[in-house]
Each structure stands twice: as C-alpha cells, then as structure tokens.
Amino acid sequence: MVISAFSPLASTRFAPHFFLFHPKSTLPASRRRSCCLGGQTFFSAQSAASSGNNSLISSSINQNPPRSLFPGGYKRPEIKVPNLVLRLSSDDVFRDDKAVLDVIDEAVSDRVGIVVLTGGEGSGKKLYEAACLLKSVIRDRAYLLIDERVDIAAAVNASGVLLSDQGLPTIVARNTMMDAKTDSVVLPLVARNVRTHNAAFDASNSEGADFLIYTIDGEGSLEKLLSSVSARVKIPIFVMVDSLTDRTSLKISSDLLRSGVSGIVVSVDELSSLTEDDLSNLFYSEYASYKKVDGDRQSFDNLRVTDTENGFPGKKMISGFTGLEERERQFIVKERSVLLEAIDVIQRAAPLMKDISLLKDAVSQLDDPFLLVIVGEFNSGKSSVINAFLGQRYLKDGVVPTTNEITFLRYSESEFSEQRCERHPDGQYICYLPAPILKEMIIVDTPGTNVILQRQQQLTEEFVPRADLLLFVMSADRPLTESEVAFLRYIQQWRKKIVFVLNKSDLYRNAEELDEAIAFIKENTRKMLNAEDVTLYPVSARSALEAKLSAFSGLEKEQPSNTPYLGANNFSHLEKYLYSFLDASTNNGIERIRLKLETPVKIADRLLSACQKLVREECQQVERDLALVNDLLSSVKEHAVKMESESISWKRKVLSLIDNVQGRAVKLAESTLQLSNLDLVTSYVLRGNKSVQMPVTSSLRDEVIDPAVSEAQKLLREYAMWLESNNARKGNMYKDSFEKRWPSVVPSFQSQLEGSQVLRTKHELGIKVIEDFSAAAASKLFDQEIREVLLGTFGGLGVAGLSASLLTSVLPTISEDLLALGLCSAGGLLAISNFSARRQQVVSKVRRTADALARQVEEAMQKDLLDATDSLNNFVTLIGKPYQETAQDRVNKLLGTLDELAAIQKQLETLQIEIQNLHVSR
Structure with a gap:
C-alpha cells in the first residue's frame, strides 16, 4: 500500500492504509469506487495523482494493499448493544426548520448507533441527496443504512442497506455493496425488516442478515417475540413499536429490552421527546454501560465477553486463574505493563489500525x-x-x-x-x-x-x-x-x-x-x-x-x-x-498458564510485525516523497540550462539587428567619404555651417538607426515577456506539482505572498540599454566624424588645392590630374593620400560603436536571463520548503517510530523467553 508523507484531505475512511491485513489470492479485483459529494472521501495513501502534463512528477506506485489479518480479507462491522435505531425519511432530512439535522448530530454522538433512511414520498434523486447530507452529518459516528435502495447505498458509500421481507436476497445485496466498495475492508451491513417470528428466524439463520428490525403489529406479535424470537435468534434484534410517546409504550419497550432484544427503533419526533430519564429507565444499567463505550473502545474493560460482573440475577461465577503462585x-502484572505500552506504541504508529482491539481484549482477559x-x-x-x-x-x-x-x-x-x-x-x-x-x-x-x-x-x-x-x-x-x-x-x-x-x-x-x-x-x-x-x-x-x-x-x-x-x-x-x-502441578497445567500468558504476546507480536511492515513501507514512500521534492527543486537547474539554450535565438535576433545597422552605417560612411563628393565638401564642410546635418546623416538616422532601435526595443520587450511568462508558467507548474502530489500541505500565507512577489520581478535590463541609446547622439557623432575627415582632407588645400581638385574633375587623364595637383599644391598630394586611412578610421569607429552596443545588449540580456532563472529557483525553493520540511520531519518521525517498535519487539521477545522459563525451576 502506498502511503504518502502527506495524508489526503478530508480522508476519514480506512486507509490504507491503515488496516493491517494479509493478502489472499482469491480477493476480488479492485474496481473504482463511487463516492458521494459532501460525504467522506479517500486516500489512498494510497496517493494523489500527478498532473498529466507534468513529467516532473512520477505517478504513484500501484500496489495491492494487504486487506486483512483474517483470510476472508474483510472485517465484520460490530453492532454495539443495547442501542437505539433512528428511522427517518428524506422528507425529515429536508425539513425547513433544519432542527432535524441538529437532533441527529447530537443523537449519533451519544444515543443512536444506527440511522435508517427511507425514501418516503420523494424520488430516488431526493433520497440520494438526503443520504449525502445525512452522511455528512453522521460521519463515522454511526452506521447509515438506506431502506431497500442498494444502488443508492452503494453510490453514497453508506454502511449498508435495510431490506424488507420481499426485498433482495441478503447475499445479493451484500455482494452488490462489496462490488461498489472493493477498497473497503469492512463488510457492508445488511439488515432485514421482519414482521413474523418465522421470517426473523429465516433471516438470521438461513440468509445471514446482520441484524433485524422487528415490527410489532399487536399484542400477539409481542408475545411471540418474547417467547420465541429472542430465544432462537442470536443476531441483534431492534424492535419497532407503535409509539414511544406514552408511558405504556415505554413500559413495553423496557420489557422487550429485558427480554433480550437489542434496542428500539425511534423516529425523529420520538427521539426529540425522549428525556434522559426516559432513556435511563428504558435501558437501565445496560444504557449506562453503553454510553461509556465509544467506537474506539477507549475503555476496553467495558462490555468484556468474559466479565463476571454481568448483572444477570441468580448467578455466581468463578473468575480468573486459581491457585497462581x-x-x-x-x-x-509485568506482562500487562509491557502489552499496554505496546498498545500505545502501535496506536500512535497506526492510529487507524482497528485490529488493535484484538490485543486490547487479550490484555483485559489476562x-x-x-x-x-x-x-x-x-x-x-x-x-x-x-x-x-x-x-x-x-x-x-x-x-x-x-x-x-x-x-x-x-x-x-x-x-x-x-x-x-x-x-x-x-x-x-x-x-x-x-x-x-x-x-x-x-x-x-x-x-x-x-x-x-x-x-x-x-x-x-x-x-x-x-x-x-x-x-x-x-x-x-x-x-x-x-x-x-x-x-x-x-x-x-x-x-x-x-x-x-x-x-x-x-x-x-x-x-x-x-x-x-x-x-x-x-x-x-x-x-x-x-x-x-x-x-x-x-x-x-x-x-x-x-x-x-x-x-x-x-x-x-x-x-x-x-x-x-x-x-x-x-x-x-x-x-x-x-x-x-x-x-497446575502437571506439565499440561503448566502449559495452560504458559498458553494463557502467550496469547496476548503472540497477538502483540503479530500486530507489531504488521505495524512495522506498514510503517517501514510508509517510511520508504515518504523517503521517495522527499527524494521527489528534492528532484523537483534540483530540476530548476535543468530548466535554467534549457532557458539558456532558448535565449540564444533571442540574442541572435537582437545582435543581428545591430549588425545590420552597423553594416548599413559602414556603407553610408564609405559611400560618403569619396573624393568625388566635392559638392558635399563645399556645401557642408568648407562653408563651416555645422548646424545643418548632412543628408547622409539624416538618412542614417531616419532610415537606419531609428527603425532599428524601434525593432530592437520590440524584440527586447518580447524577450522580457518571454522570460516573465516562462517563469510564471514553470512556477505555476511547479506549484501545481507540489499541490496535486501533496494536497494536504498548505504553505503559509507569508510564503505564498513572498513567492508571488518573486515571480513578479521584472527583467528589463536589455530594454534599458536600448532606451539609453540615443539615435540623435549617434547620428550627430556620425555627422561629426564625416565632417572631420572631409575637413582634414580638403580644408588644408586652400583655394589652390580646391582649384586643383576642380581641375581634376575636368582634365581628361590621370597624369594630367596629378600634374595639376602637383602644380597647385605641394602638400595637397599628401592630404589626398591620407584620405583613405581617415575613411577607414571612421568605419572602424562605426564598427566599434556598434560592437560596444551589441556587447552591452548581450550582457544585459544574459543578466536578465540569470535574474529570471534565479527568481524561478528562489520561487521553487520557497514554495517547496514546506513540502521538503514536512517530508523530512515525517521521515524523522517514522524512523523514530520504527525505533520504538523495535524496542517493543525486543521486550516482547524477552517476555516470550521469560514465559518459556517461568516454570523451569519447579
């Protein structure tokens, strides 16, 4: 049986896990169980299913849970007697004043052990809804039976069904309920409503009913019940009389209880009208004893089948061993002390192990x-x-x-x-x-x-x-x-x-x-x-x-x-x-004492072994839970590597955009810095008007830089949104993984608030780099660099140099051009020869500027990525911490429990040895 460190929410049924039973090959195959909205649900440890789209969570290991210490694989529900049976209809449940539910809630905690719900005049839908509501009120404090409707009893996970004389065969009803409750280790209750002593006898001895509700129609039926039914029928019998509102009916009911019937069937109105004195007079000492015994047998000395103080008149009994040394x-005394300690340890180790009653009874009967x-x-x-x-x-x-x-x-x-x-x-x-x-x-x-x-x-x-x-x-x-x-x-x-x-x-x-x-x-x-x-x-x-x-x-x-x-x-x-x-002087007499002393020790040993197996399996599962939590936390690193890989394409897009701007700027610089662009020199350089940008500069800004900056900002915003959405998606996936796998662990509000704040962190350093980049400043710098190259080349030529330059534009041959230049200026040739180098310097500056911007953007994008992965890691660590601490704490407690069980095991082994040697010296 898979038992998680984190118990499922609203789980009040038997767990799994927690009844310790041994498997049998003939057990029925497991089928899906129906459950009622508003009723009790279960967990099995059987564990919460992981999300289908989340590969980080491994599905629970399917194991067939051991069903019972008994070979049949089931436990029989025990009906405590004397008791009251409350019979009501779906109309009673839905009364406008809602007082009925309050009466039921109080009654099942004290006086009523069985509740029977009938359909009344309503439909099956109304009966189903009433059963769901009633079950949520009763919980596990009393048995809930549905009148005749086996299908509804199975659908709402009721304790059983009440059948009439003409209803389904008992075995058919029980098997139908068992088919719908294959994960339950408790047999469903099947009761019969009978009106004759023959029907009562048949239901008890031939059909295997768990208890009877006997309807008394008249004085004759009462005499038959008193004379024959109580003596011949050994299963519990609850009697339905005409009314309990008058003293005569109360007297009849009291006589019936003294004759051997197990209890009285009452309506809601009758239950409300009964006082504590009425109940005390009705049940006498039996009722007083009944009130002291709860479902967990907290005082398991009460109602012991071997008690000698039973209140039956005219009997004197012998109790216990005689002639003990x-x-x-x-x-x-020593053995009882060890066994009581074993009971305490087992109950703390497996609180839902109902078989502990075996050991309690054995200890009480030492x-x-x-x-x-x-x-x-x-x-x-x-x-x-x-x-x-x-x-x-x-x-x-x-x-x-x-x-x-x-x-x-x-x-x-x-x-x-x-x-x-x-x-x-x-x-x-x-x-x-x-x-x-x-x-x-x-x-x-x-x-x-x-x-x-x-x-x-x-x-x-x-x-x-x-x-x-x-x-x-x-x-x-x-x-x-x-x-x-x-x-x-x-x-x-x-x-x-x-x-x-x-x-x-x-x-x-x-x-x-x-x-x-x-x-x-x-x-x-x-x-x-x-x-x-x-x-x-x-x-x-x-x-x-x-x-x-x-x-x-x-x-x-x-x-x-x-x-x-x-x-x-x-x-x-x-x-x-x-x-x-x-x-006691014979070997068999000595063995009698030894067998008597060994009985509770062997029961304790069997239960302890089963409990150790259960706790060990639970500890292994919790360790798997802890490993799974740690795997989830460490898997963030794998996600960071994946994010790093996916971010490369984003960086390439932005860097490609910058590279494209760089290339276009270089081409503009090279095409502008030509000796043939004398009109540019005369218009924008030699005249000294620096306030007017050159056309190439305006073209660079309007056609290259501004569109590129806008596109870069768009890409970087998308990149930031990708980081944010990816973090949010993965963060929610991790959060869902924890919550779906272990729904009972609820992180504190403070940790949830801190986690949400961590995920809301913005990652926009790349955007800031582009926003800080000034297209106007870049254009101005480009304009200035162009002017400096042109001015440095043509500014020193003067009028003669300029005239020579003009002559080169009209002379037909290169030799004539060079001759003109040489004649016009001895230093002109030197200036012209440096023009190419100066142009290359401008190109280099453009490249360096673009490369510097690319590095800044890339570094900012990388920093955004690291911040995002760190934020996700911090978020997962924050939300995973309660689960990790819970699992680790559970592991530590289970290991401590195993140590306690091992210590008790040693004490039991010592008891076994001492029992064997108790009479050696005789």
Whole structure:
C-alpha cells in the first residue's frame, strides 16, 4: 500500500492504509469506487495523482494493499448493544426548520448507533441527496443504512442497506455493496425488516442478515417475540413499536429490552421527546454501560465477553486463574505493563489500525479463565463434542449449521439446569451453565468455517486470535477438507496450539481404517504446521454423550463382547487431556498458564510485525516523497540550462539587428567619404555651417538607426515577456506539482505572498540599454566624424588645392590630374593620400560603436536571463520548503517510530523467553 508523507484531505475512511491485513489470492479485483459529494472521501495513501502534463512528477506506485489479518480479507462491522435505531425519511432530512439535522448530530454522538433512511414520498434523486447530507452529518459516528435502495447505498458509500421481507436476497445485496466498495475492508451491513417470528428466524439463520428490525403489529406479535424470537435468534434484534410517546409504550419497550432484544427503533419526533430519564429507565444499567463505550473502545474493560460482573440475577461465577503462585501473579502484572505500552506504541504508529482491539481484549482477559475455543466445519460435531465434554445436551446439534454466533459457555451456580443466555456485543452470546469444568475454563463454540454466510465465517476468524487453546474438530467422513486446510493455514499465522479431534470415528469399520485416517491427518498437518508432533484424539462425541447420559440415568447396559468397533472409547483420553490442563502441578497445567500468558504476546507480536511492515513501507514512500521534492527543486537547474539554450535565438535576433545597422552605417560612411563628393565638401564642410546635418546623416538616422532601435526595443520587450511568462508558467507548474502530489500541505500565507512577489520581478535590463541609446547622439557623432575627415582632407588645400581638385574633375587623364595637383599644391598630394586611412578610421569607429552596443545588449540580456532563472529557483525553493520540511520531519518521525517498535519487539521477545522459563525451576 502506498502511503504518502502527506495524508489526503478530508480522508476519514480506512486507509490504507491503515488496516493491517494479509493478502489472499482469491480477493476480488479492485474496481473504482463511487463516492458521494459532501460525504467522506479517500486516500489512498494510497496517493494523489500527478498532473498529466507534468513529467516532473512520477505517478504513484500501484500496489495491492494487504486487506486483512483474517483470510476472508474483510472485517465484520460490530453492532454495539443495547442501542437505539433512528428511522427517518428524506422528507425529515429536508425539513425547513433544519432542527432535524441538529437532533441527529447530537443523537449519533451519544444515543443512536444506527440511522435508517427511507425514501418516503420523494424520488430516488431526493433520497440520494438526503443520504449525502445525512452522511455528512453522521460521519463515522454511526452506521447509515438506506431502506431497500442498494444502488443508492452503494453510490453514497453508506454502511449498508435495510431490506424488507420481499426485498433482495441478503447475499445479493451484500455482494452488490462489496462490488461498489472493493477498497473497503469492512463488510457492508445488511439488515432485514421482519414482521413474523418465522421470517426473523429465516433471516438470521438461513440468509445471514446482520441484524433485524422487528415490527410489532399487536399484542400477539409481542408475545411471540418474547417467547420465541429472542430465544432462537442470536443476531441483534431492534424492535419497532407503535409509539414511544406514552408511558405504556415505554413500559413495553423496557420489557422487550429485558427480554433480550437489542434496542428500539425511534423516529425523529420520538427521539426529540425522549428525556434522559426516559432513556435511563428504558435501558437501565445496560444504557449506562453503553454510553461509556465509544467506537474506539477507549475503555476496553467495558462490555468484556468474559466479565463476571454481568448483572444477570441468580448467578455466581468463578473468575480468573486459581491457585497462581506469587511469581506468576507478578509476571502477569509485568506482562500487562509491557502489552499496554505496546498498545500505545502501535496506536500512535497506526492510529487507524482497528485490529488493535484484538490485543486490547487479550490484555483485559489476562486474569480470566483459560479460553478453550472449539473450531471446525459445520456438521463436524463441534456442539456434540462440547455436550459430551460437559455431560449434558446443552447445545443443539444437527446436520445444518446450528451455531450462528460466538457462544461463550461460563460457569454459574443456578437452580436452573438448562442454559441461560444473554446477548453481549454483536455476534456474541454468553451462556451460563452449572457444569463444574467451567469454573476453570471458558469454552467457546464458534460458527462453522465452511458456511456460506460470510458473516459467520468472519465471526470465527476474528475470534481465533483470542483463543488460549484450539480444539479443531474434524468429521471422520471428510477429514482435512479444502476449507479446513485453508483455516489451519490461517491459524498457523497466530501460532496457536491446536488439539485435533477426529469426531464420528465410529464410522470406521475397524481399527485399521481408523489408524490409516489418523496417520493421514497427522502426516499432512505436521507438514502444514511445520510441527514435530500433532495431538489428535479420535472420538465419537455422540456415543460418548449417550453413554454419559445413560450412566447418569442409571440405564447403562453392559456391552456385549461381540460389539463392532465403535471408536468412542478415546473420548475419555480427550477428557483426561483437557482436565490435565486444570492441574497446575502437571506439565499440561503448566502449559495452560504458559498458553494463557502467550496469547496476548503472540497477538502483540503479530500486530507489531504488521505495524512495522506498514510503517517501514510508509517510511520508504515518504523517503521517495522527499527524494521527489528534492528532484523537483534540483530540476530548476535543468530548466535554467534549457532557458539558456532558448535565449540564444533571442540574442541572435537582437545582435543581428545591430549588425545590420552597423553594416548599413559602414556603407553610408564609405559611400560618403569619396573624393568625388566635392559638392558635399563645399556645401557642408568648407562653408563651416555645422548646424545643418548632412543628408547622409539624416538618412542614417531616419532610415537606419531609428527603425532599428524601434525593432530592437520590440524584440527586447518580447524577450522580457518571454522570460516573465516562462517563469510564471514553470512556477505555476511547479506549484501545481507540489499541490496535486501533496494536497494536504498548505504553505503559509507569508510564503505564498513572498513567492508571488518573486515571480513578479521584472527583467528589463536589455530594454534599458536600448532606451539609453540615443539615435540623435549617434547620428550627430556620425555627422561629426564625416565632417572631420572631409575637413582634414580638403580644408588644408586652400583655394589652390580646391582649384586643383576642380581641375581634376575636368582634365581628361590621370597624369594630367596629378600634374595639376602637383602644380597647385605641394602638400595637397599628401592630404589626398591620407584620405583613405581617415575613411577607414571612421568605419572602424562605426564598427566599434556598434560592437560596444551589441556587447552591452548581450550582457544585459544574459543578466536578465540569470535574474529570471534565479527568481524561478528562489520561487521553487520557497514554495517547496514546506513540502521538503514536512517530508523530512515525517521521515524523522517514522524512523523514530520504527525505533520504538523495535524496542517493543525486543521486550516482547524477552517476555516470550521469560514465559518459556517461568516454570523451569519447579
């Protein structure tokens, strides 16, 4: 399971991540889950998806999360009893006064554990909207069920659905909900609304409903409910009476609760009218106990299934180990202290790990009697084995599943010989029997492991870790079936001691067949459990019970010598073995104490290993998050290199423009500085009128420099805009990358403000260079340079020189020109010969001026580029700092948590060694 350092926003469902379950190959394939607007959403750690156009963010690693510590891959939702069920319609939800929502909000935090929403007179759309609104109010404080509409229940991610007698089959409704909630590890609730005791019995035992809502139509129905339904139906029953607004109905409801029903169904108006006194009188001490227990089992000593102070009249019970030595009692105190510390560490490491309740229960039961749990397939004879062991037919047996709930058998001195049972937490019954063996141990009967009703399978799977010793009952007609093998592999994870019972062994015709079956079972279970030895007892529980009953009634008859092989005589060996656990002086008695002490330690070790794996995986993911943050921060350098490369084309455009101006200016200078341009000399040089620019200068400014400056300014503005927009685009992309990848981290307002200011920085040094360049000054300088060359060449010639120059323009040959010049001025030839050099000096000055401007512009553009990349780097560093710090802080905390878990692991290992050596010196 991928778990990010940054938990997803508004995630209140199970995470992932955070239930610690082991994978199974038969789990359904993952499908997309529907969610309700305004309802709870989830994260999985499963992690926020990255932007599709952002290659800087790698997508989350897809892993199949471990689903459950239990082989079915799901946890069963527990219904706490006694309880109130609030039933309301979509019309009630949308009442104008809005007071209903306030009533519901208060009720689910204290009195109501289940809310049922009906459609009323409204449409499906109205029911859907009401469910969304109701779910946002209830959150995870109560179960929300939708009446009949499985589709809407699945769409809004409700806890389950309430079906009528004529509604969908329970298994169809549950599978439909599971298909829509494949990422949930909690089974959906499916309840039935029934009106007859037969319908109640069928819904409970044949259909696998989680609880019932029983509508009482009249006095006759009430009598039937009191006489039969409460006794025969073991799942929670909530009763709907006509009204709770009068004392008579309150008295009836109170009687129903005392008779064994789990709670009352109320409307919004009835709930509003009930006072605290009414509720106290209605539920008596059960209600007071209920109010003290919250969903997290903060006080997990309440409602313990092995409590002796249960309030049932006329019973006196034995609690805990008897005859413990002082060192054993001291060790229990020490062990409890270590285990409570382990609970604290695990809860802090994985706050949403609901399986911690296993360890809490085991710790709370350290002082309780030895817990012998009977498991096996239905029709393997579990109930018969218990009856034979107790010597009375206390439990019903048959060819169909007869045990639908976890049933605790406890000792009670009572004047009644029959069993007296009371309902405890959902899925658990406590039956009080006068069997002496129950003074020293609690026997637990469980539903069959191969029943088609998933709820019953889950009940057994979830109870196995609490067992001190498992009695695995197999039927001789089908030993080691596929489901038994799968269940044994699950038990092996908890390292439980298992005693195998091969029941119905009288089906074998002779001892050879029995020995062959025993050898087959032992050989395969040894390999499966990787055990050196396997304890197995072949028995015929029914024959053993009949023999005991006959002996008690004085009807025992002598068996004839030719009686066929019955295979029942080994039941006494099983009894002797189990009774030996009660004698602290025997090896088995010592082992009983060791097994009792090991039970919570093994649970803690299993949970701790799962928690370590979870935290380690989370730490690895957080380290990947941190590396990803650092990669994002360092990737700015790569972007700077890319910007540098792309800026070259911009520089080339501007420099090419300057180079073009330079070339045109050079051509103008060369074409102007010609000896043939005597009209230019006489008009603009010799006359000394410097205020009037030469035509070439005006042409240079108007046709070359001014257009070039305008074009350069345009290019540099575009360059500055490119830098700014590129920074803004990349900055937003980085910001989106952080926010989409880790939406729960919200940078401070100050850092966001500083970041926005950093990105708004202008980069216009290149523009400033061009703006500072004066076209007029350049033109004037060019004009001055031209004048100086012409004046320096022709100004010293005087009139004679000028006359000679004029003669050269009319004389036909060069020789005659030179002769004229020589005659006119002896120094004229020297002046004319230097003209070319002076012209080249002007050209060089033009080139130097243009090159200097080009360098200034290029340097300014480079500085703009560096400033822009620095701004982006500062921005990314600023916005990435909270993510980097969060990830680093999370890594440090997880590493610290791993150290804490490792320390607890060492303490548990020490406890294991001390438990093994506790009785060595005896």
